[in-house]
Amino acid sequence: MTGRLNKLQAAFVIARRDYTATVLSRSFLFFLLGPLFPILLGVLFGGIGAKVASDSERVRVAVISSPADFTRLDRARDELAALPGTGQLPFLTSAPLETNNKSLLNAGERSVTAVLEYPFDGPTLIGKLRPEDPLVGQVRLILDRASKGTAKVPEIGLVTLRQTAGATRNAREITARGGQTLLFLLTLLLSGMLLSQLIEEKSNKVIEVLAAAVPVESIFIGKLFAMLAMSLTGIVVWMSVAVGFLALFAPGLFAMLPEPAVGWPLFLALGALYYAMSYLLIGAAFLGIGAQASTAREVQILSMPITMGQVGLLFLANFAISAPYDSLGILAAAFPLSSPFALISRAALDEAVLPHLAALAWQGLWVALILKLAAAWFRRSVLNSGGPKGRWWKRKAATA
Amino acid sequence: MLQEKIGGEAAVDARALVKTFGDKRAVDGVNLTVPTGSIFGLLGPNGAGKTTTLRMLLGIIDPDSGTRSLLGHAQPLDASSEVGYLPEERGLYPAMNPREAIAFMGALRGLPLAEGRRRASLLLADRGLSDWEKKPIRSLSKGMAQTVQLLGTLVHKPRLIVLDEPFSGLDAINQEKLEALIRAEAADGATVIFSTHVIAHAERLCERIAIIAGGKVAFAGAVDDARDRLRPVVRLQTRAEDGAWRAALPPGARQVGREWRFELPDGGPEPLLRALIDGGAGIETLSIERPGLHDAFVAIAGASAAAEMGKGAPA
Numbered sequence: 001m002t003g004r005l006n007k008l009q010a011a012f013v014i015a016r017r018d019y020t021a022t023v024l025s026r027s028f029l030f031f032l033l034g035p036l037f038p039i040l041l042g043v044l045f046g047g048i049g050a051k052v053a054s055d056s057e058r059v060r061v062a063v064i065s066s067p068a069d070f071t072r073l074d075r076a077r078d079e080l081a082a083l084p085g086t087g088q089l090p091f092l093t094s095a096p097l098e099t100n101n102k103s104l105l106n107a108g109e110r111s112v113t114a115v116l117e118y119p120f121d122g123p124t125l126i127g128k129l130r131p132e133d134p135l136v137g138q139v140r141l142i143l144d145r146a147s148k149g150t151a152k153v154p155e156i157g158l159v160t161l162r163q164t165a166g167a168t169r170n171a172r173e174i175t176a177r178g179g180q181t182l183l184f185l186l187t188l189l190l191s192g193m194l195l196s197q198l199i200e201e202k203s204n205k206v207i208e209v210l211a212a213a214v215p216v217e218s219i220f221i222g223k224l225f226a227m228l229a230m231s232l233t234g235i236v237v238w239m240s241v242a243v244g245f246l247a248l249f250a251p252g253l254f255a256m257l258p259e260p261a262v263g264w265p266l267f268l269a270l271g272a273l274y275y276a277m278s279y280l281l282i283g284a285a286f287l288g289i290g291a292q293a294s295t296a297r298e299v300q301i302l303s304m305p306i307t308m309g310q311v312g313l314l315f316l317a318n319f320a321i322s323a324p325y326d327s328l329g330i331l332a333a334a335f336p337l338s339s340p341f342a343l344i345s346r347a348a349l350d351e352a353v354l355p356h357l358a359a360l361a362w363q364g365l366w367v368a369l370i371l372k373l374a375a376a377w378f379r380r381s382v383l384n385s386g387g388p389k390g391r392w393w394k395r396k397a398a399t400a
Numbered sequence: 401m402l403q404e405k406i407g408g409e410a411a412v413d414a415r416a417l418v419k420t421f422g423d424k425r426a427v428d429g430v431n432l433t434v435p436t437g438s439i440f441g442l443l444g445p446n447g448a449g450k451t452t453t454l455r456m457l458l459g460i461i462d463p464d465s466g467t468r469s470l471l472g473h474a475q476p477l478d479a480s481s482e483v484g485y486l487p488e489e490r491g492l493y494p495a496m497n498p499r500e501a502i503a504f505m506g507a508l509r510g511l512p513l514a515e516g517r518r519r520a521s522l523l524l525a526d527r528g529l530s531d532w533e534k535k536p537i538r539s540l541s542k543g544m545a546q547t548v549q550l551l552g553t554l555v556h557k558p559r560l561i562v563l564d565e566p567f568s569g570l571d572a573i574n575q576e577k578l579e580a581l582i583r584a585e586a587a588d589g590a591t592v593i594f595s596t597h598v599i600a601h602a603e604r605l606c607e608r609i610a611i612i613a614g615g616k617v618a619f620a621g622a623v624d625d626a627r628d629r630l631r632p633v634v635r636l637q638t639r640a641e642d643g644a645w646r647a648a649l650p651p652g653a654r655q656v657g658r659e660w661r662f663e664l665p666d667g668g669p670e671p672l673l674r675a676l677i678d679g680g681a682g683i684e685t686l687s688i689e690r691p692g693l694h695d696a697f698v699a700i701a702g703a704s705a706a707a708e709m710g711k712g713a714p715a
Binding site for chain 1: 421455458459460461462477478479480481483485487489490491492493494495496504505507508509510513552
């Protein structure tokens with residue numbers, strides 16, 4: 001005879017089996033290598049794409065003018081392009097005075113975006129352009145600079161401050177968005193697996209053995225935490241590799257990251273906690289929905305609307321960065337499924353710590369509630385533990 | 401009587417259990433009392449409500465109404481560590497090996513994992529399955545996998561063992577082994593409940609049975625009580641084909657070939673024998689047979705239920 005397990009002990013037994021069955025399987029190695037594939041493809045196609053973009057995607061303007069006028073315009077363009085923040089100025093190419101602008105605009109190879117006729121009755125820019133297009137302003141700037149002759153662009157005095165409120169806010173917004181996006185991506189990529197977590201037990205009838213031995217809540221808790229532990233194992237491995245790689249090849253990168261309002265140690269701790277919470281919240285919902293599916297095909301069909309729903313959560317959480325104290329920002333922080341995304345961005349923007357304690361407690365409460373509902377739904381619809389047809393108050397009255 | 405002998409409360413006590421699926425009432429007011437230490441059979445054709453009754457008793461599903469208690473616990477899962485359950489549809493993780501599967505099933509019932517592994521190795525060795533101890537279950541034969549699941553049901557030494565159609569899918573040799581195992585567990589003090597639609601198993605193993613048909617308990621009690629519901633059957637062959645002795649035969653007597661068959665009259669065999677001898681019947685053979693459980697089942701549950709049971713019975 002053995003000792004009776006409480007709900008958490010039973011959940012641990014389930015979690016231990018699921019975790020070891022997953023992590024010790026061969027497929028887990030592919031799971032760990034998974035992020036390498038997009039990185040490799042990104043490096044490969046990114047390099048090719050950058051070369052293509054540098055060669056052909058830069059805007060070109062053909063200038064129909066005398067060689068002397070073109071030299072003046074091109075020098076003016078280069079002087080402006082040398083200033084910081086003016087890297088997007090168009091390239092200029094020279095065309096003889098007798099050239100037909102249509103032949104330049106319709107040329108198949110090395111086509112130009114616009115043609116500048118200069119200096120006939122005043123310069124004219126020809127192309128599919130509207131007055132407010134940036135190219136129009138850039139060409140006007142080049143013409144103005146060319147009219148100044150050889151006069152230099154004036155220098156200005158510069159006083160460098162360590163920090164300003166505006167600059168700090170902008171920098172922290174970068175951290176906030178980065179943290180939120182990373183949290184969202186990890187949750188999106190890793191929580192989807194929970195949709196199919198009970199398929200195996202249902203298809204090979206193990207569910208009957210489990211449900212006869214431990215409460216259904218324990219099965220759900222165990223499965224959820226096993227997958228959380230599995231995903232954390234993956235994240236720890238990926239982060240270790242990434243940090244090691246960056247420390248080796250780009251050691252200065254860490255110093256460039258804008259410091260969040262609560263400081264790096266607490267921000268990272270909160271990031272881990274909010275990841276766990278977002279995984280548990282969304283995972284509990286996924287587990288509950290996926291448990292209703294009988295086949296892998298049903299799970300696949302369910303996954304699309306669920307992914308769209310997650311993207312909706314990210315949009316909602318974005319308001320927590322741009323307008324944290326507006327109604328939508330507050331809603332994003334209060335709505336349980338978007339709350340972790342909203343709060344991680346708040347940790348980057350705001351120094352207050354107490355709201356995080358309250359938010360974690362709130363999110364934990366919802367994890368328990370969703371698991372309870374999911375388990376009850378499973379017992380009722382999958383294990384057929386529901387009562388007879390009819391409204392619950394009628395049944396209650398009948399029992400009384 | 402058995403319960404009083406063991407001295408404890410009933411291992412299982414169910415009162416007025418009702419379960420409805422959609423518009424179908426699968427279990428309709430079932431009352432059951434299983435004495436501690438007994439081997440108890442739940443008999444009935446497929447769809448009679450046996451599995452649903454067992455699932456309610458174990459707490460896998462809740463009844464719509466009625467109460468049940470398992471080893472004295474109103475909430476069956478509270479007794480989980482003292483119960484072993486073999487479901488009708490066997491279920492194991494195909495990638496697990498037998499040793500881990502047995503240890504895991506024990507762990508679900510509160511047995512420490514290390515102890516579960518130790519016991520699993522011993523149990524597998526006892527059944528000559530040591531070579532398969534660390535091979536994935538998907539590579540085992542169906543019979544081996546069933547054995548593994550049965551060992552997982554027993555590894556934590558439960559006080560109550562619930563087996564749902566345990567003999568289905570087993571060959572004759574393994575059925576005999578399972579019968580021996582059930583008797584051994586009962587001899588060790590465990591209460592064994594099993595459902596079956598094969599009357600022969602219940603007849604050989606059970607001290608008490610419940611016959612379920614149409615979601616209701618048609619009979620619950622000792623196997624002897626069920627058989628005693630019918631009068632013993634007399635089979636008689638006489639040398640004389642006709643004569644005055646025929647008036648001594650009871651009204652329901654029927655002739656099958658040269659043999660007469662009828663229920664033993666209330667007065668017993670002596671008056672009948674005297675009348676046959678005095679009437680010049682010339683008794684060639686005479687036997688008085690006690691009815692089998694099958695006959696009792698037909699009488700209690702009806703011929704159609706018995707025919708349904710016969711469909712799944714082994715030849």
